[in-house]
Amino acid sequence: MRSSLHAGSALHQSKKNPLTLVSSQESVMPIELKEYDPGAFFDEMMVSRNRARPLAKELIGLFRRMDSGELAARQDAADLAIKEMGVTFTVYSEDEGMIDRSWPFDIVPRIIARQEWDRIEAGLKQRVNALNLFIDDLYHEQKIIKDGVFPAEVLAESKNFRPQCVGIDPPLGVWAHICGSDLVRDADGTMYVLEDNLRVPSGVSYMLENRLVTKRVFPELFESYAPLPVADYPTQLYETLAGLSPRNVRRPSVAVLTPGIYNSAYFEHAYLAMEMGAELVEGRDLFVDDDDAVFMRTVSGPKRVDVIYRRIDDEFMDPEAFRDDSILGVPGLMRAWKAGNVGLANAPGAGVADDKVVYAFVPDIIRYYLDEEPGIPNVPTYRCMYPDERAYVLEHLDELVIKPANESGGYGMLIGPRATKAERKTFAGLIKKHPRNYIAQPTLGISTVPTVVGHTLEPRHVDLRPFILSGRKTYVTTGGLTRVALRKGSLVVNSSQGGGSKDTWIVETN
């Protein structure tokens, strides 16, 4: 009986084309890294042309033994896997409207040594702890202003300070439960914090998916390396959120609040809800009753919600408290939160610390609240609100990167060395008009990682976004999301502007 079952199996061969690792049409050549030239930049994997850093030696060796056809075939296999897994982000295009794009992924992982990572992790925890103390202080006594460490006028002009939040005590005193901080490495190898995203940072789902894809298309990489696993993030996130529950129940009801399917990060919202076993809700699924408790509309009637991981900006969260034209939000949500009947992550108003001018003060903030030196340095930052710093910026516009205080996604920036005279002139005008709105930083020579380009590897610039969870304890993802600027010479890693990503490995080096 058994043998006949096996005999029949040949009839059920998959119709899909098997993955051909060597395409016979292409010219087959071993991958040459002699041409690989990171130039003046720090390369994460290569010391110089043709010489790998010790921690990347085996990886680079593996790529070298591969021929160009196989390299391209592996990249194709990864692209196909991502397409089939439906890992997407949504972009808006004038011609096609909303389109769902596959997440661009590069198969060459980026490797960081465990020792270095431990230092970074400690620095991130320190930073986020200080930022939470700072936010809590701003909504209470504002001691940091009274003590002259943080200028009142910066707060007065902050777009993300919410007067509605003054005097509120969120559970555990934590405001920014989920933070995504962007790190970059300069030409001399120093790792800097470039910015802190405290509103609704995204990208963690891609970090998790990238590892799955690497395992699927490149299992042999894991024979010589044992990168530390990343998969416990959803569990940690659930625990952080459950810790905010106002009710003492065994399994608090947690919901992820999404603006809906057309949001660029919708994939992530659904992904995290699914991974946590939480409910994915839209504003219209929720309502607040007369006793200021939050419920969702279910098939079997209203069901109480304890904690909401909201992926909607403050302003759209509750038309009663903020913008009354928002149809994405839930009327009464602020009331419920103030009454302590629902946990919100991040807390409304946490974005006050997500501001490029505030960023410039973070080293002072760390010293003020923790009495410690920052573990990870800030990029030197000129604050245009101060006349002397402004004068320096205006004189050195051709060397600096100018950033508006409250934009994200790489929009509204001026990259001095690449800008035209006219563009610099426009920015000079803007800075003089709204000095508080701009900061300037030197152009960093951000580091590169070998990246598949056609049939070979070329250096491309990368950053790193680890995610930090703050609740009863502080947790940092193992590594984070490495974003890569896929265009040659480009420094813009945002997925909306031609960026992709890489799997990020933290490896033991002993």
Added chain:
Amino acid sequence: MLSRVAENIYWLARYVERAENTARLVRVNTQLVLDTPSGIKPGWEPLVEITGLHEVFHAVEREPSERNIVRFLIGDANNPGSILSSLAAARENCRTVRDVLPRSSWEAINEFYLYAKENVQTGLTKSGRYDYLDEIIGGSQRIAGLLGSVMFRDEAYHCSRIGRNLERADMTTRIIDVRSTDLFPDDVLESRSLDTLQWISVLRSMSGYQIYRRHVAIRVNRADVLRFLFQDPRYPRSFLHCIETVEESVAELDNKSPVVRRCRTLRRKIRQTEVADLGQASLHEFIDELQIDITALHNAMADAYFPPPLVLEAAN
């Protein structure tokens, strides 16, 4: 489960089932046309009528030719009922509930949609049509099978089951209707034994031919086929079976539901009708009536379990 999610899962299942049955519909008509002797042209226009899409079709001026109608039913993005639109809608609905469904089902639906989209040009050629439709039917069944084999038997599962079976009941009536429309004068049918050939095509298109032969009768005749397709509780595409399944799943959601009562009434109606006695014209009317009953059943579901439409707009 969220009411909105219930609605999305219900529609997800309906759309997948709709794609499958539209493929069956095109397939049966292709067979009918091939079986018809030259000189008598049953044509393709009835299909547009039967799917209730004549307004959409005629919104654009075009010949009701085979080529145009097949394109309209398979790959026209402007036709909300085309196979491709149905699968796109299924995928969108799935995307909004992918946290609730097993991950493999999202991947399957996504892959299925991509297949349908990337191969649609082949599907529109005469030689590629059969294989394409076959893949569509197979793909839908794969998804139904996947959901059936991995889903937890909770409200989400029952909503998908209700959606699938309601759609299937509706489409079964439409497939029967292909044959019931007045394509030929009755005497032409009898004289050329076309009748039998055509009922065989209908059975084949619903994967029911073999079952019918084994369990109902060796000879294919109109009366037995109609009883089989409407009333046989053992055949999973029969109208009765679909309604019984809907009733079962609604009762799992809430056994005092008004929707259960409606199902019961509809079940009684189908059991008590002597379908074999209906002439072509009255059969067509009866089918119309059943389709209205299905719409009413859907509305009752929506009232009881789906979110109120446009709540926010009303509040503003």
